[in-house]
Amino acid sequence: MGHTTWEDKFTDNHEDFTNKICWVSNTYYVSPSQRHLPAASEPRERIGYYxxxxxxxxxxxxxxxxxxxxxxxxxxxxxxxxxxxxxxxxxxxxxxxxxxxxxxxxxxxxxxxxxxxxxxxxxxxxxxxxxxxxxxxxxxxxxxxxxxxxxxxxxxxxxxxxxxxxxxxxxxxxxxxxxxRPEGFFHYVRCTCRGLICGKYVRKLATREMDKILDQIGGMPKVASRNDDDFSDRLSHRVTTFMLIACAMIVSTKQYVGEPISCWVPAHFKSDHEKYTNDYCWVRNTYYLSFDEYIPKEDEHDKRHMIPYYQWMPIILLLQALFFYVPILVWRTLNTKSGVDVNFIVEAGESFQDTNKAKEQDKILAFTVSVKNAFSRTFCISYGRRHGNYLVGLYLFTKVLFIINVTCQLFALNSFLGMNYNMYGFDVVGELLRGDDWTESDRFPRVTMCDLKVRRLGNVQRYTVQCVLPINLFNEKIYLFLWFWMVFVATMACLSLLTWTMRSVFYSDRMRYVKKHIVLMQEQSGGDDLDIKSTDGRRHFRSFVQEYLQQDGVFVLRLVGHNTNAITVTEFVWDLWKKYCHQPQRFPRVTLCDFYVRQLGNIHRHTVQCVLPINLFNEKIFIFVWFWLVFMAAMVFCSILVWLYRNLVRLRQVSYVKHHLQALQVLKKDNERVLRQRVRQFVIDYLRQDGVFVVRLVGLNASELVAAELLAELWGNFNSGRNALLRPKDTENDVEQV
Incomplete structure (x- = not known):
């Protein structure tokens, strides 16, 4: 903000007032060669940009x-x-x-x-x-x-x-x-040198570093964003909320860091009197009065156009941001009641789109389709879910909430701002077309009046001072932009509501959307899958869209398409179609039932179609049981072979015992042949197969160190001869041969 020169009779508070009113009212340029200042009626070259x-x-x-x-x-x-x-x-x-x-x-x-x-x-x-x-x-x-x-x-x-x-x-x-020119040469050289110094920083912007710069500027903790909505919804709950919070911060900074108001007080007021006047007029509100109107008397309240909003501007902006976020909270809270997490399916689609390996794509696709498969067969007692239109109705209701929120805020600001805010943008456009100065109006006046009473020596003295509100310079631009922005958001929300309503209500549109993805994949795959162009294929396709996907299923697929791409949706639809065409008959979900009813002596036969939700769980349970049983059989068979090898091969037993005894260094360094014979005798005559088996079990269930210590103890007993059970003498030759 600049400074001004003033007359000698101006005090410090007059200087501050003058600086602020010149800042908010713009200035104009007069050449030094021009001797006379322009008259009040003459045009001025105003500088309105700084x-x-x-x-x-x-x-x-x-x-x-x-x-x-x-x-x-x-x-x-x-x-x-x-x-x-x-x-x-x-x-x-x-x-x-x-x-x-x-x-x-x-x-x-x-x-x-x-x-x-x-x-x-x-x-x-x-x-x-x-x-x-x-x-x-x-x-x-x-x-x-x-x-x-x-x-x-x-x-x-x-x-x-x-x-x-x-x-x-x-x-x-x-x-x-x-x-x-000679007088401009050094200025040009200075600019050139500065350009060379800054060149290396400018070149960083020319090498596609803008994304990194923006990431550093916005280097605050990131909140995981959800994409279970469309572009018009994000305009309301994400972009608008962020803008309103930013505007609230700007206005708050001006209010609580700077001086939001400055009043022109009488010359005999001291600095503390001036501060008191500013604070009083800030908290008691001011009123607008044009310069061609006289100051109203004390009892003429109806002639005062009070301005009651500027103190509460940050709070109102934050409340507006909160109300813009409420509809998406309703959507995200209630859509989980449908039996499936919509955001999870959309995120899975994004992961499928961004994954770096083909195998991971197949896993994500299979898991997402299984979740969607379970969702399509979810039967709940709440209204709408049984009919497959719960998510569609909830989403359309959320869009209606967005529209109601914008409309209510436009009209609610009428009472808060004390003017017809719902027509504010039209009035500004009309003034621009007529060539009028739209900034000089009573909506957000920069210069206002304030009445205050001071009790002095038993007398009440009334003062009327003129105040400048620099904060209204920002308030006017903020709420003018917000008017056009809210009209734009309301228009986008209405168009989005109309589009989603037509997509959800018309059955032919849902059929066409799903069909184009299936036809595309059938032409590319060229397999033996059911052709939807045949009579049997058309019947299955209608059942697939009406009974399997229903309105909510097609809606979720459209959301995935909005947040990823068409190829990802095609993969999802194709996998769902294959699952539907190749449903196993071991655990059917839809069955038929024949029964007879005796009525008035006659027997009537009825055939009805039944749904078995329990088979949804039975199929998964028995599939798991089958694989588990096969796995257990394989494990048992391998275990049998291993234990047979361990217990039937004598050399394997001797090697196992000798290895553990050598680990603990309990074998004496005798003749190698004699030592080998004693170990064989220890295994065959002393431990035998059962002993080695027990030691192996100890090693498996405790540790091999415990098994080695146990063998060392048994080896000591064998050598001492206290509990050794030696074979008869006539069998020693056989032992040596082994």
Whole structure:
């Protein structure tokens, strides 16, 4: 903020008031060669940009980054379903070729005709027709992004003319001309040197380091975001909430760090009187009075346009942010009652899209489809879930909540701001079209009046002072932007509600959405799966959409498609279709039942269709039991072979005992042949098969160290002859032979 020169009769508080009112009311330029100041009725070249230079620079930075964001978002939607990296070069090439062939096959044009051939001709030779089906979508998109960069620069050059009030598009040419003059040479050299010093930092921005810079700027702890919604919902609960909190922080900083109000007090007021007046007028509210109106008397309350909102602006902005977040809380709290976590399925789809290995893709796909399979057969007692439209109804209700929230906030601010806020944007646009100054209005006045009473020596003295509210400079711009933003959010929410309603209500749209994914995969796979174009296939397909997926299932698939890409949804739908076509008959979910009823002497036969939810669990239980039994049989068979080998092979037993005795160094260094004979005699005559078996069990269930110590103790007993059970003499020759 600048400083001003003032008359001698101005005190310190007058200086502060003057500085602030000149800051919020803008200034104008007068050349030093002009002798006389312009009269009150003469036009002035006002300078109205310096308060907003930081915001304009940030806005320019955002616009420069938007083409890159657009390219990233659109390119993400059409990328070739992620590269699955393999260790070998040949496998990598084959897998990449397979994924690329799938993308190219899935985006080709299936229709035939003269009109289609004409469009292909125009797309190949003149680029007049573009799209994924014509093979030039990414090329056209990239060229369009380049044009956006160029158009962005040109638009900013000419847009800054209106903002800065000068011929900004030729500003550099004028500077170059001035630098050629002797008086401008050193200024030009200084600018050049500074440019060279800063060059290495600028080059970092030119090497695609913008993402890292933005990550460092926003290097605060990140909260795990959920994507169980669409773009219009995120505009409300994510972008709008963040903007409102940021605006609340800006206004709070101005209120509690700076001086939000400054009043023009009489000259005999001291500094503490001035501070008291400022605080009093801040907490007691002020009122707006134009300069052509007289100051109302004490009892003329109806002529005072009170301004009661500026003290509560941060709290109101935070409350608005809270109300914008409430609908998504309702959605996320109640959608878990459906029997499945929608966010989990969407995150699984994103993991499937971003995974780096083909095997992991198959695992994620199988697990997600199993969760969706269980969800499609969930039977609950709550309304809507049995009919398969619980999530759809809840999601549409959430969108209605978003619309009601925006509408209510537009009208609720009428009473808070004391004006017709719901028509604020239209009024500003009308003033701009008429050429009026829309900033000088009674909605967010910068200069207001304040009445205060002071009791002095038993008398009550009434003062009316003029106050300046610099905070209203920000409040006006914030709420003008919020009006247009809330109208935009409400429009997007209405369009999204209409779109999702049409998608969910019309049965033909659901059939068409699922069918296009299945047809695409059938043409690529070329397998023996059930063809949905046949009579039997159409019947199964209708049952698949109506009874298996239902409205909620198609809705979840659409959410996955919104947050990943079309190829991921195609994989999900195809796996669900295969599971439905190859349902096992051992544990059927849907069965038939015949029964007879005797009525008035007659026997009536009825055949009804029954559903067995218990088979959903029976199938999984017995599948697990089967694999577990096979595993146990294999383990037992292997264990039998191992123990037979250990107990039937004498050499294996002798080696086991000798190894443990040598580990504890209990064998004396005698003749090797004599030592080997004594160990054999210890194993065959003393321990025998049962002893070795018990020692092995001890080693398995305790430790091999315990088994070695046990053998050492038995070896000592064997050598001492206290409990040795030696074989008869006539068998010693046989032992030596062994």
């Amino acid at each position: 308060q907003w230079v930081p915001m304009i620079l940030l806005t320019q930075a955002v616009f420069f980054y938007m083409p890159c964001m657009l390219w990233s978002v659109v390119e993400e939607a059409v990328k070739l379903n992620d590269t699955a990296w393999c260790e070998r070069r040949g496998k990598t090439l084959r897998f990449t070729a397979q994924q690329m062939s799938r993308y190219l096959s899935g985006t080709r044009e299936f229709r035939r005709g003269r009109y289609t051939r004409c469009k292909h001709f125009l797309s190949r030779h003149f680029c007049l027709v573009c799209g994924r089906r014509y093979g030039n979508y990414l090329v056209t998109l990239y060229v369009f992004i380049k044009l956006l960069y160029l158009g962005n620069i040109a638009a900013q050059l000419f847009a800054l003319e209106a903002f800065l009030g000068s011929d900004y598009h030729i500003y550099g040419v004028q500077v170059r001309r001035c630098s050629c």
